[in-house]
Amino acid sequence: MSEAVRSELAPPGLAGVAVAETSIGDVRGEEGFYHYRGYDATRLAGTCSFEQVWHLLLRGSLPDAEELRHFRAEAVEARLLPDGVAEILERTARLPGYSPLEALRTAVSVSAAALRLRPTLDLRDEQVRADALRMAALTPVLLTRLHRAHQGRPAIDPDPDLGYAAAYLQMLSGERPDPRQARALEKYLILVMDHGFNASTFTARVITSTGSDMGSALTGAIGALAGPLHGGAPSRALDTLDAIGTPERAEAYLRDEILAGRRLMGFGHRIYKTDDPRSVLLHQVAREIGGEQADFAEHVEATALRVLNELKPGRRLYTNVEFYSGVVMNTVGLDRDMFTPTFACSRTVGWTAAIVEQAANNRLIRPTAVYVGPEAPRPLPDGYAYM
Numbered sequence: 001m002s003e004a005v006r007s008e009l010a011p012p013g014l015a016g017v018a019v020a021e022t023s024i025g026d027v028r029g030e031e032g033f034y035h036y037r038g039y040d041a042t043r044l045a046g047t048c049s050f051e052q053v054w055h056l057l058l059r060g061s062l063p064d065a066e067e068l069r070h071f072r073a074e075a076v077e078a079r080l081l082p083d084g085v086a087e088i089l090e091r092t093a094r095l096p097g098y099s100p101l102e103a104l105r106t107a108v109s110v111s112a113a114a115l116r117l118r119p120t121l122d123l124r125d126e127q128v129r130a131d132a133l134r135m136a137a138l139t140p141v142l143l144t145r146l147h148r149a150h151q152g153r154p155a156i157d158p159d160p161d162l163g164y165a166a167a168y169l170q171m172l173s174g175e176r177p178d179p180r181q182a183r184a185l186e187k188y189l190i191l192v193m194d195h196g197f198n199a200s201t202f203t204a205r206v207i208t209s210t211g212s213d214m215g216s217a218l219t220g221a222i223g224a225l226a227g228p229l230h231g232g233a234p235s236r237a238l239d240t241l242d243a244i245g246t247p248e249r250a251e252a253y254l255r256d257e258i259l260a261g262r263r264l265m266g267f268g269h270r271i272y273k274t275d276d277p278r279s280v281l282l283h284q285v286a287r288e289i290g291g292e293q294a295d296f297a298e299h300v301e302a303t304a305l306r307v308l309n310e311l312k313p314g315r316r317l318y319t320n321v322e323f324y325s326g327v328v329m330n331t332v333g334l335d336r337d338m339f340t341p342t343f344a345c346s347r348t349v350g351w352t353a354a355i356v357e358q359a360a361n362n363r364l365i366r367p368t369a370v371y372v373g374p375e376a377p378r379p380l381p382d383g384y385a386y387m
């Protein structure tokens, strides 16, 4: 690339380029801190229910008891499956090469069509907010139905007496979950609801900036999350624990991985150059419910940090969100292929908040590129004609 072109371009990946104003939240990597509307997200996860934080992101404030009662009732009503969608879910779940995240992307798109969601350009703010609540409440219903249908099991409707996290487990298993497990999952879900201006959030905003509907923006966001560089694979850290097997094998295994040039799953982060605050809380949650697997994970973590410090000095590699997420999700009974789709359900709250914000103060996002092809205009080759 020529110097002239480089000087005109934004940095690769738009790193460090601010492209919007937001009051939803922010990540401060150097401090190991991130927040939702100014509140420390880990404090929210430790203190609040999913619905309280959902209200904060979507409506802009922490609800009082009366507001929360209304919001909970609205959210329960919004779980209702749109007409005609149940059959399509059954068929999607039987597609060859079924993958839960792709199936969820399809289900979100189909549901938005069935609900006839209209272009945000044609809607008032409160109508965009209503679509946001509807889609975020519906997503876990779609995913759990798909999962059960794929396993050949009958669908289970959400129990209206249960909150988001407990209903999620109940829709998967058919039973009321252990409250400690539901609370552990709830903390995880709150921790991953939003995380700054990441690729899928940006995608949702770009689509919304065209005036398109909420379904298109969410489908695009799930597509962005599906990429390995973004949604990652929270199951990989758990696979590593399985591969190590026993505590005494940890050191040799981890050393061999690094010396072979491979990365330890669940360590390192582009933004956090100190403890990832999500990992700190998930570690606590894993200790509360994880039993032997949590003890083993702690041993592997301590060994990995020591080995990384020795073999990769000065790189500032710490435990990231994926390391204990796997232990927590595994302990509450989720299958590994459901880890990333479960994350997507919770992140739908963050995406919809971003869509609402974009729609309320919109300008078409339409950047430019520096053309570096052959000099234009160029003549067509002699005699070149319609064929």
Ligand code: ACO
Binding pocket: 230, 232, 258, 262, 263, 264, 265, 266, 267, 268, 269, 270, 271, 308, 312, 315, 317, 320, 321, 322
């Ligand atoms: N294990 C071993 N070495 C590592 C690791 C790791 N997990 N992460 C980074 N390094 C090393 C690199 O090898 C490199 O070493 P070098 O200087 O000898 O070449 C150095 O640290 C810097 O690495 P970068 O690639 O520049 O770090 P970057 O910020 O681009 O990567 C990433 C961040 C992708 C998360 C990386 O740390 C990684 O691959 N981790 C493992 C996978 C993982 O856990 N992903 C989930 C991340 S959490 C999330 O994104 C939601």
